[in-house]
Amino acid sequence: MNKEQTIAELKNIVKPYIANQEAFDTLTEDTDFINDLKINSANLVDVILDIEEKYDIIIDNEAMERMINVKAALEIIETKLSEKM
Amino acid sequence: MTNQDILYKLPYSKPFLFVDEIISIDENGVEGTYTFDENLDFYSGHFKDNPVTPGVILTEVMSQIGLVCLGILLLNESLNKNIAIALTSTDIEFLKPVFPKEKVTVFSEKIYFRFGKLKCKVIMKNEKGEEVCTGIIAGMIISK
Numbered sequence: 001m002n003k004e005q006t007i008a009e010l011k012n013i014v015k016p017y018i019a020n021q022e023a024f025d026t027l028t029e030d031t032d033f034i035n036d037l038k039i040n041s042a043n044l045v046d047v048i049l050d051i052e053e054k055y056d057i058i059i060d061n062e063a064m065e066r067m068i069n070v071k072a073a074l075e076i077i078e079t080k081l082s083e084k085m
Numbered sequence: 086m087t088n089q090d091i092l093y094k095l096p097y098s099k100p101f102l103f104v105d106e107i108i109s110i111d112e113n114g115v116e117g118t119y120t121f122d123e124n125l126d127f128y129s130g131h132f133k134d135n136p137v138t139p140g141v142i143l144t145e146v147m148s149q150i151g152l153v154c155l156g157i158l159l160l161n162e163s164l165n166k167n168i169a170i171a172l173t174s175t176d177i178e179f180l181k182p183v184f185p186k187e188k189v190t191v192f193s194e195k196i197y198f199r200f201g202k203l204k205c206k207v208i209m210k211n212e213k214g215e216e217v218c219t220g221i222i223a224g225m226i227i228s229k
Contacts, residue, residue, distance in 0.1 A: 042173035042225050045202040064200050 001078050010073060013050045017043040029071040036069075055081060086161060094157050094164065095149065100126060103146040110158055114194040114205075117150035123185035138183040143209060143218050144175055151193030151207040152224045159198055160226070171227045173202070177220030181211065188212050193222075201226040 011027055018024045019038035023031060033039045039047060048059050048067065057080035059067070066072050088107040095104060108116040121138055128136035156170045183189060189209050196204040204223040211217050 040173075042202055042223060045200045045225075049197065049199060061200065 001081060003074065006074055006077060007070065009054065010051075010070060013054060014039065014047055017047055027070065029074065030069060032069045033073075034068065051077065057081060057084065086158060091154050091157050095153060096169070097149065101145075103142070103149045104154060107150075107154055108190070110154060112159060112195070114192070115151060115155045115158070116190065116192050117154060118188060118190050119146050119150065120188040121183065121185055125185070128185055136185050138185075138187075140177070140179050140218075143179065143183060143189075144177055144222075146189065147177070147191050147193075147207045147209055147218065147220070148172055148175070148222050148224070150191040151205050152203060152222050155193060155195065155205065156203050156224060156226075159203065167229050168226050169229055170203075170224050172222070173225045174223045175220065177207075177218050177222070179218045181215060181217040183211065183217055189217065196221070 007027070007029070011024070014033070014037060015024070017039045020036065023036040031037060033044060033047065034041065048064055051073065052059055055077055057077065059076065059080070063076045067076055088110060091107060091110065092104060095102065097103070103119050104117055105120055106118045108118065110116070123136070127139060127142065131137060131139045152172070153170055157164060189211055191207060191209050193205045193207045196206055202223060202225045204221065207220060207222050208216055209218045
C-alpha cells in the first residue's frame with residue numbers, strides 16, 4: 001500500500017463532509033477527523049462506509065471507534081487489506 | 086413486535102404525532118399513512134386565508150414514519166429510556182402541495198443501518214398516487 005496515494009484517496013473520500021477547509025488543505029497523518037476537519041459524527045459514518053466501499057473491506061465497531069484520525073485510518077485500511085490476502 | 090407496539094413506542098403525542106397507521110414494516114423498510122387534520126394550528130398562518138401544509142411538517146411526517154418507526158423496529162430490545170433517536174440530515178424535494186384533510190402515504194426504504202446511524206430513501210404520495218415529496222433522511226441513536 002502506497003501511503004501517499006492512500007492519503008490522497010482518503011482526502012477525496014472526506015472532502016464532501018469536511019467543515020474546515022484550512023485543515024483539509026494542510027491535511028497530514030495527524031489530522032483528526034472530528035476535531036480538525038470538523039466532520040460531524042453522523043457524517044463520519046458515511047466516511048467509514050465510503051472507505052469500506054473504496055477498499056472492499058469491512059470495518060467493525062472496534063475499528064470504527066479507533067478511526068479518529070488519518071493515521072488510524074491508514075493503519076486500519078492496511079490491516080484489513082492484509083487480512084484479505 | 087406488532088405495528089401497534091411500534092405506534093405505542095413512538096415518542097410523540099398530539100399536536101406533534103404524525104403517524105396514523107403502519108401498513109407494513111420489516112427490517113428493510115416501512116409504509117405508513119397520515120391524514121392532515123384541518124384544525125392543525127399551523128394552517129391558520131401558513132398561509133393567511135390559504136392553508137397549505139408546510140414543507141417542514143411534510144419532512145416531519147416522512148421522518149416519523151420512514152425513520153423513527155423503522156428505527157424502533159430495528160432497535161427492538163435495545164431500545165430503552167437512556168437512548169434517543171435524533172434526526173441528523175434531510176435532503177428533500179417538494180413536488181406538489183398538500184392541503185388540509187389530505188391523506189398521505191409514506192414509503193421508506195433502508196439504505197443502511199450501521200454504527201447506530203439509519204439512512205433511508207423516503208417517498209411521500211398523495212391519495213391520487215402522485216409523489217408529493219422524495220428524498221433521503223438520516224438519524225442516529227444518541228445516549229441521553
